Amino acid sequence: MDTSTKNKILYFFGGSFFCITTICLFFAYAFFKKSQYVANGETIVIDGTKSNNEMSLLIFKKRIASRLVIAKAAVCAAKILGYSPEIGEYSIPDHASIFDTIKILASSRSVVRKLTIPEGFSVAQTMQRLNENRFLIGQITQIPEEGSLLPDTYCFKYPTQKQTIISLAKNAMQKFLYKAWQNKSPNCALKSPWEALILASIVEKEDSKDRALIAGVYLNRLGKGMRLQSDPTTIYAITRGKPFGRKLLHSDLKIQDPFNTYRFKGLPPTPIANPGRKSIHAVLHPEITDHMFFVADGSSGHVFSKTFDEHKKKISEIKKTLVKKTPDKNLDNGGGNAAI
Numbered sequence: 001m002d003t004s005t006k007n008k009i010l011y012f013f014g015g016s017f018f019c020i021t022t023i024c025l026f027f028a029y030a031f032f033k034k035s036q037y038v039a040n041g042e043t044i045v046i047d048g049t050k051s052n053n054e055m056s057l058l059i060f061k062k063r064i065a066s067r068l069v070i071a072k073a074a075v076c077a078a079k080i081l082g083y084s085p086e087i088g089e090y091s092i093p094d095h096a097s098i099f100d101t102i103k104i105l106a107s108s109r110s111v112v113r114k115l116t117i118p119e120g121f122s123v124a125q126t127m128q129r130l131n132e133n134r135f136l137i138g139q140i141t142q143i144p145e146e147g148s149l150l151p152d153t154y155c156f157k158y159p160t161q162k163q164t165i166i167s168l169a170k171n172a173m174q175k176f177l178y179k180a181w182q183n184k185s186p187n188c189a190l191k192s193p194w195e196a197l198i199l200a201s202i203v204e205k206e207d208s209k210d211r212a213l214i215a216g217v218y219l220n221r222l223g224k225g226m227r228l229q230s231d232p233t234t235i236y237a238i239t240r241g242k243p244f245g246r247k248l249l250h251s252d253l254k255i256q257d258p259f260n261t262y263r264f265k266g267l268p269p270t271p272i273a274n275p276g277r278k279s280i281h282a283v284l285h286p287e288i289t290d291h292m293f294f295v296a297d298g299s300s301g302h303v304f305s306k307t308f309d310e311h312k313k314k315i316s317e318i319k320k321t322l323v324k325k326t327p328d329k330n331l332d333n334g335g336g337n338a339a340i
Helices: 005-031 052-061 070-082 099-107 123-132 162-182 193-206 209-224 229-237 249-255 277-284 308-325
Strands: 040-044 088-092 113-116 154-157 293-296 304-305
Touching: 040 099, 040 113, 052 070, 088 099, 113 277, 123 154, 123 162, 154 162, 162 193, 193 209, 193 229, 193 277, 209 277, 209 293, 209 304, 304 308
Parallel strands: none
Antiparallel strands: 040 088, 113 154, 293 304
């Protein structure tokens, strides 16, 4: 082999080595360099159906890689190194490198989301909240019974079905109600956990301060065969758990509906909302009282009475006070057994 040929071979391998080294250094720099594009964090959702090209395009669109070719090389290199993206939603920190991003996507440490079912939310309100949550997937295939969901904050990760949250809340309510019923007070005259759930939902919608006392009044009325005359049940008769948007009027108390406890004796057919733990505890451990009536005092509380005459007098006094504060010709009684 002559000198000229040897030189050509050396130049070829030298040039190839230089090019390969340059390319490797370039991609290494691109992989490990902190991104100048990702600011304020990003989230990436991996649904398990993305190909290498789709993953590369996603990383590029999220501005984690400055070039699509770099994103493609990163995804291929990551898979060779054993980093395979897992299904889930991932939070990418500020200025993360491509390599950091790939490691996060393969870490199984996906984002934890939360959904809260507030105390007193009806099933209709809860279904709306589930449907509006953009981090949950799927359709609600089975609407739960009113009152069957335990108000709480439920944690979930992508991909979680809306129906799964419903199942979690139903199971939580069943477990809590069963245990609470086993430990109920002798003062509780309710015959079943279902009755406890119904009364607890009414107490939940009445007040958050005097739960045990309100429960005691209602149990007194049930024991004497009196109508509960609860405004929240009558509102439910009209709305079936959807927002009411106005005051309850005397004319509303005449509607023929089993939820209208001004017309029908006893408990309504079902709960009127999802009661929280405190309201369930209140009806299972009611306060012993000789009060038979109560009325909202206009300041998030209630005034209690033993007799009907005393009750009417207190309603009149509260109305006068409220009219002075809020002149309104249409001012109506509110809360408990106020509207008479």
